[in-house]
Amino acid sequence: MIELRGVKKKFGEQVILDGVDFVVQDGETVALLGPSGTGKSVLLKHIIGLIKPDAGQVLVDGLHVARLKRKELAQLRYKIGYVFQNGALFDSDNVFENVRLGISDETKYADADYSRDRVAQVIKLVNLPADVIDKYPSELSGGMRKRVGIARAIVGEPKYLLYDEPTSGLDPVNSDIIDGLVERLSDELGVTGIMVTHDVRGAFRVADRLALLSGGKIIMQGTQEEFLASENPKVKEFLERDFETPSNAAA
Amino acid sequence: MAHVGRVSMLVVEIFRGLKEVRIWVPRAFDEAWNIGVGSLFIVLLVSAFAGGVTAYQAGYQFTGSLPYYVVGTLVVESIVLELGPVLVGLILAGRIGARYAAELGTMRVTEQIDALESLGRSPASHLIIPRVVAGLVMIPVLVVFADIVGVLAGLWAAKQVLPLTTADFTYGAQYFWHSFDAYYSLIKAFFFAAAITIIPCYMGFTTGQGAEGVGRSTTGAVVSSSVIILLLDVVLAKVLLNS
Numbered sequence: 001m002i003e004l005r006g007v008k009k010k011f012g013e014q015v016i017l018d019g020v021d022f023v024v025q026d027g028e029t030v031a032l033l034g035p036s037g038t039g040k041s042v043l044l045k046h047i048i049g050l051i052k053p054d055a056g057q058v059l060v061d062g063l064h065v066a067r068l069k070r071k072e073l074a075q076l077r078y079k080i081g082y083v084f085q086n087g088a089l090f091d092s093d094n095v096f097e098n099v100r101l102g103i104s105d106e107t108k109y110a111d112a113d114y115s116r117d118r119v120a121q122v123i124k125l126v127n128l129p130a131d132v133i134d135k136y137p138s139e140l141s142g143g144m145r146k147r148v149g150i151a152r153a154i155v156g157e158p159k160y161l162l163y164d165e166p167t168s169g170l171d172p173v174n175s176d177i178i179d180g181l182v183e184r185l186s187d188e189l190g191v192t193g194i195m196v197t198h199d200v201r202g203a204f205r206v207a208d209r210l211a212l213l214s215g216g217k218i219i220m221q222g223t224q225e226e227f228l229a230s231e232n233p234k235v236k237e238f239l240e241r242d243f244e245t246p247s248n249a250a251a
Numbered sequence: 252m253a254h255v256g257r258v259s260m261l262v263v264e265i266f267r268g269l270k271e272v273r274i275w276v277p278r279a280f281d282e283a284w285n286i287g288v289g290s291l292f293i294v295l296l297v298s299a300f301a302g303g304v305t306a307y308q309a310g311y312q313f314t315g316s317l318p319y320y321v322v323g324t325l326v327v328e329s330i331v332l333e334l335g336p337v338l339v340g341l342i343l344a345g346r347i348g349a350r351y352a353a354e355l356g357t358m359r360v361t362e363q364i365d366a367l368e369s370l371g372r373s374p375a376s377h378l379i380i381p382r383v384v385a386g387l388v389m390i391p392v393l394v395v396f397a398d399i400v401g402v403l404a405g406l407w408a409a410k411q412v413l414p415l416t417t418a419d420f421t422y423g424a425q426y427f428w429h430s431f432d433a434y435y436s437l438i439k440a441f442f443f444a445a446a447i448t449i450i451p452c453y454m455g456f457t458t459g460q461g462a463e464g465v466g467r468s469t470t471g472a473v474v475s476s477s478v479i480i481l482l483l484d485v486v487l488a489k490v491l492l493n494s
Contacts, residue, residue, distance in 0.1 A: 048369050077371035088366035090358075101370055110273070152370075 001026055002047055002160065002194070007056035008216075009042060016042050018216030019056065026159075029186045029193040031203030033238065034213035040196040041085065043213065044162050047194070048080050049073050060160070078104035081153030081191075083163045087145035089137040095148050096133040099123065104156035122151040125188075126181060143174035150181060154189065161185065163195040167202050175202060182206045200239055212238060258453050261375075265383060265449075268376035275380040282385030287392065290346055294339050294393045295400045301334045302326060302401035303408035310413045319415045323423025326405030331436045332492075335398040337484055340443035343390060344476040348451040351382055352472035355455025356465035364456070379452045386448035387441060394440035398433075439487055446479040 002024040009017040016039040024030050034040050045051040046058045049065045058065040060076060068076060081102070089098045099119045103109040108118070123133060126147040137145055146166055153161060163182060167175035179202040186193055186206070197203050203210055204224050211221040214234050220227065227235060268275065309322040355378060358364050367374050406420050451472035458468040 045365070050365050050368060074371040077369055080369070082366070082369040084362045084366055084369075086361065088362040090363055090366075101367070101372065104371060152366075156370075 001059075001061065002192070003057075003059040004043070004046065005057045005059070007043070007046060007053045007058060009039070009046070009051065009054050015216050017046075017053070020213070020216070020218055022211060022218050022221075024192060024194055026192050027190060028208045029182070029195065029206060031207035031210045032194055032196045032213060033198060033200065033203055033210055035198060035238065038213050039216060040198075040213055041164050044082075044164055044194065044196050047160075047162060048077060048082055078156055079158055080160045080162060081156065081158035083146070083149050083153045083161065083166055085164045085166075085168055087137065087149035089145055089148055089152075091137055094134055094136050095123070095140075098137070098148060099133070099152045099155050102152040102155040118155060119151075122155045123148075125154070125185075126151045127177070143170055143177065146170065146174075146178055147181065150178075150185070154185060154191075157189075158191060161191045161193045163193065163197075165196055165198070167197065167199050175199065178202075179205050214238075254453075257457065258449065261379070261453050261456065262449065264373075264375040265380055268373050268380050271373060271376035271380075274373075274376045275384065278377070278381035279384045279388075282381045283389050286343075286347055286385050286389040290343060290389075290393055291396065293342055293346065294397050297338050297342055298330070298335060298397035298401035299404035301338055302330055302404035302406075305329050305334065305401075306405040306408035307412060310409060314413070318423075319409075319413050320419045320423030320426070322409045322413060322415060323406075323420035324427045325423075326409065326420075327402050327424040328427060328432065330401035330405065331398050331432050333484075335401055336394050336436050336439040336443060337480065339390070339394050339397045339440070340447065340480045341477055343393070343443075344447050344480060345473050347386065348447050348472045348476045349469050351448065351451035352455040352458075352469045353465060355379075355452060356458035356468040359456060359458040360461055360465060374456070379456070382452055383445070383448040386444045390444035390447060391437050391440040394436060398436055435487075435491055438491065439484070442483050442487060443480050446476045446483060450476040450479060 004020050004022040007017050007020040020043060022043070032040050032043065042051060046053055047060060047065065049068065052066045060080070063072070063076060065073070065076065090101070096116070096119055099122060100109065100115050103115060103118060108114045119133060120130060123130060128144060128147050128151070132140070132144065132148070137148070140148065150166070166182060167178050170178065182193065182195060183206050185191060195203065195206060209221065209223060210227055211218050212235055213219070220230060220232055220235050222230075227239065230236065305326050306322060309325045313319070313321055355364070358378070364374050364378070367377055402424070406417065409415050409420060410417070454468040454472040454475065458464045
């Protein structure tokens with residue numbers, strides 16, 4: 001289980017998170033919605049310990065992330081796959097090397113046969129052609145880079161998957177492919193997922209539950225139906241931008 | 252002072268990451284090749300010109316006042332004690348320092364360093380140690396090449412403008428030579444290598460704010476490492492030659 005209790009974070013004078021309370025139960029996929037610049041990615045980075053909170057607690061499987069020692073944090077990170085917004089693939093390494101870095105077991109990592117088989121397996125799982133493993137990130141399209149990023153995140157068989165805007169910058173067709181992939185990984189691998197996005201349609205398709213971050217706080221959590229029925233003006237404003245709610249459908 | 256503290260933290264990270272030999276050694280070989288082979292031409296060119304000009308100027312100043320063999324002394328001592336390591340250091344601060352800061356800065360702003368950390372891997376052993384170790388090994392080697400080529404170029408240039416034989420030049424070179432001079436050149440090269448690698452790695456590692464941040468880090472890396480080289484030059488001369 002992932003739990004954030006009263007998490008606060010400021011960069012300079014700018015308050016990003018102002019007391020976030022957020023719980024994700026094992027096995028569920030939660031979409032974290034919110035307009036750009038509201039701190040969704042910052043929240044995600046707290047969970048994996050890339051950013052430390054100014055106040056509050058971030059707990060993963062009961063472990064206080066900010067208080068973990070170096071080795072403990074590395075061990076925890078092996079349990080969490082992180083899909084970065086733009087892939088964050090290593091430019092100087094080919095796809096095979098990029099994905100192999102996600103193999104957390106050092107013995108298996110050093111085993112060339114295991115690594116090659118496992119990388120080929122996840123490349124197939126994310127619907128990429130087998131010959132992509134010899135290519136460099138600069139030779140891939142945006143959608144392919146995102147899928148390689150997902151392959152790298154799942155190759156170590158994590159318990160949790162954190163997606164940072166996996167469909168941003170993609171055309172609708174590629175966005176649907178990625179959403180379908182996230183949905184399939186959740187079903188097939190049974191991982192617990194948090195998907196940061198401002199794509200409401202994708203979130204409704206993929207997530208069991210949604211949460212809306214606004215003004216540094218989670219202002220609503222609930223199911224798709226609860227969101228659509230919400231009278232909260234901020235929720236309505238956010239949904240109406242790219243989704244047909246009962247209110248604007250009537251209008 | 253904040254920078255000093257953070258650079259110290261980075262050095263601690265480097266020492267911590269040294270035990271991950273399997274990670275950094277292969278990468279260090281690649282970096283060493285880049286530094287050594289990639290910089291050899293410019294290093295030899297600059298040192299050859301420095302040696303030649305030193306010989307010409309010595310010939311101009313000393314003709315008629317001092318024996319010609321002094322030119323040998325002056326060229327060898329100037330190149331080995333000062334010009335070889337300092338010129339190589341400043342050139343490599345631009346060539347290698349800018350590259351390291353830009354590479355790591357780009358990796359920072361494109362979240363590649365965050366990605367490495369998120370995979371439970373140490374950015375120090377993957378990115379910094381290979382660069383620092385390669386620099387600490389290869390830069391002194393380049394300085395040795397620079398010293399040799401600078402002296403040979405000085406000999407050639409001196410013979411073009413002065414009635415000087417190779418034996419005269421060698422006599423002058425040996426007359427004031429201390430074996431410590433060679434060690435001093437290497438010690439300087441080693442310290443300069445630390446500045447040329449660690450400072451740009453730090454600047455690149457702490458890059459912020461997109462492309463502008465990468466530009467600022469790169470410029471800062473070259474300027475800072477060049478200034479540190481000049482400061483180290485003074486400090487090492489005082490400590491090692493005058494204490």
